[in-house]
Amino acid sequence: MPLQALRTVTKSQNGVGAFILQCKRMEFHYCDWAGSSRGMNAFLKSHLQAFAKANPQVEITVSPRPGRHPVVRGLYMNGREKAVCVRNMAPSEIVQKATLLRNANGERLRRVTKPVKSMNESVRGVWDPFHGSQHRVAAMAASEKDAEVHIENTNIHGNADDAPPYSEDDHMTLQAYLALAAISSQYVAYILTLLMPSTIVSYINADLGPDPNYTWINVSWNVAASVMVTVGGRLSDIFGRRYFMIAGACIALIGAVVGATGQSINQMIASGVLFGIGGGLLEMCFAAVQEVVPMRYRVFAIGCFEMTALIAFVSPVIAYAMLSQTIMGWRAVYWFLSSFEACGLMLLMFCYKPPTFHTKHRTDGKTRIELLRQMDFFGVLLFASGYISFLLGINWGGRKYAWSSAPVISTIVIGAVLLVSLGLWEAFANLKYPMLPPKSGLLFVPAGKPIIAGVYANMVSYGTILAGLVVVFFCQRVGHERWQQVGFMVVQTALIGSLASVGLDDKIQAIITIIVLATTITPPQLLAFVMISMNIDDQVDIGVANGLASTFRLMGGAVATAIYSAILSNRFASELPKKMAPVIAANNISASSAAGLLKSAALNTAAAYKSALSLPGVTATVIGSTQRAVKLAYVDAFKMVYLIALAFGGVAIICAAFTKSIPKDRKTLRRAVKMENETKVEDLETKA
Template sequence: MSTLGEEKSRTEEVETMERSPEQTSTSDSSKLDHATEPRPHVSFKTKMAILSLIMMYESYLFTLIMPAAVLAYINADLGPDPKYPWITVTWNLGAAIIVTVGGRLADIFGRRWFLLTGAISAALGALVGATGQSINQMIVAGVLFGFGGGFQEMCFACAQELVPNRYRFATLGVMIFANHVSSFGPLIAYAFITYTEIGWRACYWFCFAFECATAVMLWVFYRPPSFETKHEDDHKTKWQLVKELDHLGLWLFTAGCLLLLLGLNWGGVSYPWGSAHVVAPIVIAFACFLALGLWEVYGNLKYPILPPKLFKKWRDFTALLVVCFVAGMLYYSMNVLWPRQSSLLFVPANDTIIRGVYANMVSFGTIIAAWYCVTVMPWVGHERWQLVGFMVAQTALIGSMASIGINDKAQAIATVIIVAACNLPPSPLSFGMVSLGLDDQADIGVAVGLISTFRLIGGAVATSIYVSIYTSRYADRIAPTLQRMVQDTGFTGSFSALLKATATNTAAGYAKVPGINPETIQASQLAVKVAYVGAFKIVYLVAIAFGVCAIASALSSRSVSKSKKSNEQAVRLETEKATEGA
């Protein structure tokens, strides 16, 4: 009997060894409730590596937020130049492309040097911006920021694979919570302008210092599996892997994203929407994406840039792409729309600090969301219903934004803050749901990178659509509104000259109009506000439709199974393995 028992035990051990990791995990989870497992220890070295990734995320946010906040001051100092919006547009262009491409390359070759490249590139961008003497130089700074930002946004995938699966959502919550400093980026930027001699340049020097500190932290503490460790089983060389890369897919993806974003950003700003400069890039971009899809499915690729197996998992991956696309539409567009809306309707023109406070309202909402992400999100589970709740709340609150008038300051402030608070959590929720839904953790870089790319492209699409809507709607409404407002003010001058003065909407501009009087100036300024109220209302009504799509996608996703929130860990730091070996 003893011999039979020993043979049975050995047979079970062999069967366990022969099962795939996924099968072993599933089988073990059926026998063991992970909630009762002893909580694993996270070493000091891992914590310091995650701290370096948090610093990288902070520096990434500063390069996004601060230049956007001082854009008008840069143009006033170095311009005027109609190309000045490209100082920040290039950030979106670069980051949206690089985060997926870089994520895929890092999955194959190792992450350390890609992240260091991101920090160094962003530091160089800050240096170029701090010393820039023309708008063209500032655009170069934006390109370097975008290139570096794409690598830096890989931090969410990098941090998750370093901790046990049960701590992934908690780690994401901590990373979001840590962005309290960068959340005050707009206000810090306006403080630099108000209280420093170098003005807006101080923002770039601040970013330079932060990026340098980040690079040092990464160099010292972040040592993920090296190339040799990743390929210790297949023994492939770097050159072999370079030849096996999806070169055509890389070019098609890069070209498609670049042309789509260029067309959207040119439309209605640099060129009319119907011009060849806008239509041709967008059409070619869609052709590139179509060719890319066919190539990825039928190309029999070793390392596809867009693994088809991911997109087949609708509930675990594709539905979350849609959710994050719409979330990005709201987040990045709010950072453009709200400062414009608040400065037009509620902020005194000569109060720089108050303008900074209003511009910071979106960030105040993210601070509230950060507390949720660290105290509630990781522990309640039911990720699907968390997503649904936030998307429903966002969509409903956008309806509230559509009802804001020129005297609804309190409603506007409260709504913007709550909308921003509801907008942030879907991203870390999606990052965690995607990573834990993968069949192979070797794809975590490209999977999480695609979530980030869709979020960034969603922001670019929304910014183009929304800005086009409110500018065209305002252009249609301002003339009849102005005529109605000034008809009883005793204005005897040229109406066309008065209409032209509304473009600047300043007292100095109105003073140059012949026949003007104080009552007409006051009525004209009110007409501008009324016209913009109607224009922004249409924008928010359009946004509701996108919110409904996101709600439907969130409903079709699914929560992460408790069996996947185990003590398993995807990778270990090289420094930890060296210690264990010793």
């Protein structure tokens, strides 16, 4: 390749030197038959020519390596060399590795514990990207056989913003730890808005109702959150997370105030919707916490992150204590939520300062309007409308309308069609930013002992606390995340099946099983977040990746809640007359009184049983027998729910077997982002 030297005149300028690439040769070794070399073979066919043309100053060689993993090797002017194994990597990943080798200088990476300061006004090394004008080497191809190489002055003044957003060995700073504290406070608030209202929902219905739609106080949270989490994740990836997190905290605060002052079930549902919208935006905390810590410690960090929500996991006890010890009753719970949200909002505003829009787009020069135009708003519309329609149909079936009624069938069919249309739209539309690239409750508790009721309500939370310890001390050390997922799914499915054998008086078996089951639920969820974030090619998309995971998790929870609630209600309605028949026969209750007693049993409230005492032949003893019959009917109804859940457990095991463990070479000390206040400190040190 003929080279033509350019005439240049030296000039006195601080920090400017000629750019001399230190890599002189790169070797690409492949295997014809090994499965680990498929990505390398595809790279050689489709990417190598472009890579070589873009780097004419580097000698490129390709040679076979039979029976061995593929390797990319770089040889440098100082006589050193570096090699990277690229087994099982995609072509795009190999391009990234080759680019890193090309830009390296052969020296070993050394961890510097002290800030590096320039003590004189001279050129540091052969090229300094932080001062003066940057230079780049470009090739002007005149034909297929020759090219003219020249050095072009881009006349862009370099500064710290032009450096990569991370290094291979990023240490944690005080600003990073404060950011983690702020993110954790929002996670606690997020869990509180889910657990505390669901704990007291029956008391709300008793005070403001009764209303058959009161379950939507909880369901609306999942619906709104699952729609918002993907949108918020994608938007925060593009525009920065800070103001989306702050918006989520503000909306959740408004939801708490609306709930505290609510005068009807519809207002409480509106509060649940606001909680869901705020929670959907705050759900990106799973992505935010992983960005801040080194990639090697993401599993450990997200386990500790889960354990910080201890106050949220014991919130059912707090809720029942407020019910029994405060004059405001259930409204005190919402005022507690509003005060906690306000404190978390202040912490978020002062301590969480992730990369801004300017930092994220300092190189591409795109504007906010330009990026908004490229968003997949039609996909969001299809998803939201299809999901809500499908969920409404399932929730109505067997309760508000018969399963064969037109409202149920039409809403389910319309929802399914819209969701299928969403898949086709995402697959075939030319989109720049496509949208698609835990909950428990108690039925019977001691009515006269609200604190004990709160302790029972915490059974799942006790297991969740243990789950955080499992993630920190077990999952982080073991690795092999795919097989961990399979193991957790197998244990979950077995324990869910065992719950079908729990009888009315098997309290110890139920408590132990639920705690152990809850211990196995959280680890695979947290592992899934880390596996997804570590396996994506570009950490810039961590928000939308975790957002999609959260969307389907919340959507699955909402759909499962609707399905299982419908099964439970229908099964209970069919079992209750069978369980009540012996009670009616043993006490010689008339047909008219039996109908009223059966109606009171179906309502299963203190007021209903009190009114039933006025029926002829109904005594306190009969009421006691009726309550036991109701419990037996619920036992059989829940048994059906658990047996049906086994089928979903089997599907989960199969899906877990097809996941992908985190590659060891990605478990580095690299951090995906730095806080804005961290960057400013380092800029001052660099410019000193």
